[in-house]
Amino acid sequence: MPDSLPARVAAALGRIRNPRLDNDVLSAGMVRDLTVTEDGKVSFTFLLSREDPATLVREVRAAVRAVDGVKPAELRISVTDPGGPAKSSHGPPGPPPDGSGPAAVEPLVLGQIIAISSGKGGVGKSSVSVNLAVALASQGYRVGLMDGDVYGPNIPRMFGVFEKPPVTQGRIQPLTAWGVRLMSLGFLVERDAAAIWRGPIIMKIVNQFLRDVDWGPLDYFLVDLPPGTGDAQLSLVQSCQVRCAVIVTTPQEMAVGDALRGAKMFEKVGVPVIGIVENMSAWVDPATGQRLELFGAGGGQRLADELKVPLLGTVPLQPGMANLADQGKPIVAAEPESPAARSLVAIAARLLKEVGTRTVQLPILNN
Ligand SMILES: Nc1ncnc2c1ncn2[C@@H]1O[C@H](COP(=O)(O)OP(=O)(O)O)[C@@H](O)[C@H]1O
Ligand SMILES: [Mg+2]
Numbered sequence: 001m002p003d004s005l006p007a008r009v010a011a012a013l014g015r016i017r018n019p020r021l022d023n024d025v026l027s028a029g030m031v032r033d034l035t036v037t038e039d040g041k042v043s044f045t046f047l048l049s050r051e052d053p054a055t056l057v058r059e060v061r062a063a064v065r066a067v068d069g070v071k072p073a074e075l076r077i078s079v080t081d082p083g084g085p086a087k088s089s090h091g092p093p094g095p096p097p098d099g100s101g102p103a104a105v106e107p108l109v110l111g112q113i114i115a116i117s118s119g120k121g122g123v124g125k126s127s128v129s130v131n132l133a134v135a136l137a138s139q140g141y142r143v144g145l146m147d148g149d150v151y152g153p154n155i156p157r158m159f160g161v162f163e164k165p166p167v168t169q170g171r172i173q174p175l176t177a178w179g180v181r182l183m184s185l186g187f188l189v190e191r192d193a194a195a196i197w198r199g200p201i202i203m204k205i206v207n208q209f210l211r212d213v214d215w216g217p218l219d220y221f222l223v224d225l226p227p228g229t230g231d232a233q234l235s236l237v238q239s240c241q242v243r244c245a246v247i248v249t250t251p252q253e254m255a256v257g258d259a260l261r262g263a264k265m266f267e268k269v270g271v272p273v274i275g276i277v278e279n280m281s282a283w284v285d286p287a288t289g290q291r292l293e294l295f296g297a298g299g300g301q302r303l304a305d306e307l308k309v310p311l312l313g314t315v316p317l318q319p320g321m322a323n324l325a326d327q328g329k330p331i332v333a334a335e336p337e338s339p340a341a342r343s344l345v346a347i348a349a350r351l352l353k354e355v356g357t358r359t360v361q362l363p364i365l366n367n
Contacts, residue, residue, distance in 0.1 A: 005069045006036040006356075012063045020052055025060060032219060033111055040069050043076035045217075050081060080217075111142070111218040112355050115237055115245040115271070119258020121152065121227035124279035125248045127325060128315065128344070129224040130158045130180075134330045135348035137179030141219040144174065145182045148206070148236045149226040153186025160328020171214040178333055183213050207239045220355075229258075229265045237269055244274045244355060246312065251281055251299040256306075263307050274354045275312035276304045277347055283317040284339070292317070310354065313347035315340050 003011065013026040013034075021028045025046075034044040042064055046057060057079055065072040116132070118125040126149065133145040147155035156162060159177035165187055166173045174181035188209060215221070223240045225233050237245075245266045249259040263273050278300025282293040294317055304311040318340035324331055332341045 005038070005040065005067075006034075008067050009036050009042055009064055009070065010034070012067050013060065016056065016059050016063055018052060018056060025056065030056075031060075032217075040071035041074040041076075042070055043078075046077050046079045048079050048081060111144075111220050113221045113223065113241055113243045114274075114351070114355065115223045115225050115240070115242040115266075116248060117225045117233070117245050117262050117266070118227050118248040119229060119260070119262045123227075123248050123250045124315070125149075125227065126152075126154050126158060126224050127321070127331075128246075128248050128277050128279055128347075129222055130155060130325075130330050131332045131341070131344040132348050132351065133180045133182075133220075133222050134178045135332050135345045136220055136352075138333070139348075142217060143180050144215050144218045144221045145180050146210075146221065146223045146240065147182065147184035147186060148223045148240065150185045150232065151226050153184045155182060155224060156184050156186060158325050158328060158330065168214070170212075172209075172212050173214055177328075178330055181215060181218070183209075183215075185209070206236060210240065229261045233262075234265060234269065237266070237271060242271050244272050246275055246277060246351065247273055247303070248277045248279055249299055249303055250295045251278055251293070251297050251314075252295045256299040256303045259303050260306060273307055273309050275310045275351065276300050276307070277312050278314040281314040281316050283319070310350070312350045312354065313343050315343045315347070 010026060013031055014024045016025045017023070018025050018028050018030065025031055030047045030052075032045040032047060034042075036042050046060060048054070048057060057077065061075065061077060064070055064075055064077075116125055116129040126147075129145060133143050137143040145155060147153045149155075156175075159175075159180070159182060161175045161177050161182070163175065165175050165183065172183070174183045176182070185206070188205070221240075223236065223242060225236055236242075247259050247262055249256055259276075266273050280295050281300070282291045282297060284291050300311050300314055316339050318331065318338055320335075321331055321340055324334050331338060332344050335341055336345070
């Protein structure tokens with residue numbers, strides 16, 4: 001089978017060497033947010049430091065243009081200096097003027113924007129969001145996590161941060177915990193007030209809020225959505241510019257039904273569901289090997305089959321996980337050897353694979 005277009009683009013990038021790093025530009029991590037659409041549009045951010053030969057940009061551009069299936073006119077490369085100022089359009093010595101520099105207004109690039117969703121509450125959506133975020137951050141990715149659950153903003157507590165985010169030059173600074181930049185609607189609204197809000201109002205507030213937060217460049221931006229499938233969720237999906245969604249369910253049939261409705265909501269706005277996470281799966285007693293299926297079995301796989309998407313993994317019930325969460329300790333960091341943590345780390349890896357193969361547009365929020 002011939003390689004897909006994204007694979008051919010990646011291969012072309014993998015053949016360009018950066019002599020300074022004695023590595024190819026892809027392996028060296030110089031290419032970020034690579035996006036390849038089926039119809040041949042390619043965009044990415046190229047991290048070029050001052051020590052690198054400026055000719056690399058030209059080489060990279062030529063290599064990608066030459067890939068069969070790429071539309072040269074639709075190739076967008078924005079060059080930034082990883083060590084320098086965020087803006088690359090000025091400041092000495094700057095990247096080469098090769099006509100591909102960032103637009104006049106510096107876009108806020110939020111990387112791949114992934115919603116974590118569930119039909120109903122209490123299935124472990126926030127736990128999955130937090131642990132996937134920490135797992136990705138521990139691999140060196142720049143990860144942002146938006147607690148979009150206006151009705152039960154628990155993420156700050158799950159990270160053990162309680163302070164108000166500081167404001168610098170009119171922009172809200174995300175708090176960082178376990179390597180994850182995080183922000184919560186809980187910082188913004190009173191818990192009880194949110195319950196009576198309608199979608200359009202939430203959308204307005206979230207839109208504004210997102211623009212006021214100084215996320216910096218990110219590779220992955222996870223959004224923990226509120227449970228349910230109504231207007232509020234839909235608004236958040238749109239205002240966060242969500243590009244793909246992961247649905248969390250328990251093995252139970254009832255949760256699966258709710259999750260199906262959730263998937264329909266994403267379909268409506270053209271956001272692909274890229275996989276299912278089954279949480280609270282069977283617990284296996286390490287002493288006796290006995291399986292305890294507190295919430296039944298097989299729901300995640302059934303849902304995945306129904307939606308024709310992969311089951312990214314199952315997370316077993318883990319005694320003590322709730323306690324750790326209450327202490328602000330994500331289990332993948334606090335007990336990395338536990339079965340739940342191992343599953344979550346594996347799910348993070350699988351998620352990257354699924355996201356990487358998607359043909360999604362580079363999401364950009366303009367300030
Ligand atoms: N795999 C698991 N094993 C044990 N407890 C879990 C597991 N996943 C989540 N929990 C606990 O279940 C409760 C609900 O999880 P939470 O992530 O807050 O759900 P949601 O965000 O869907 O409402 C929390 O107390 C959490 O610590
Ligand atoms: Mg939650």
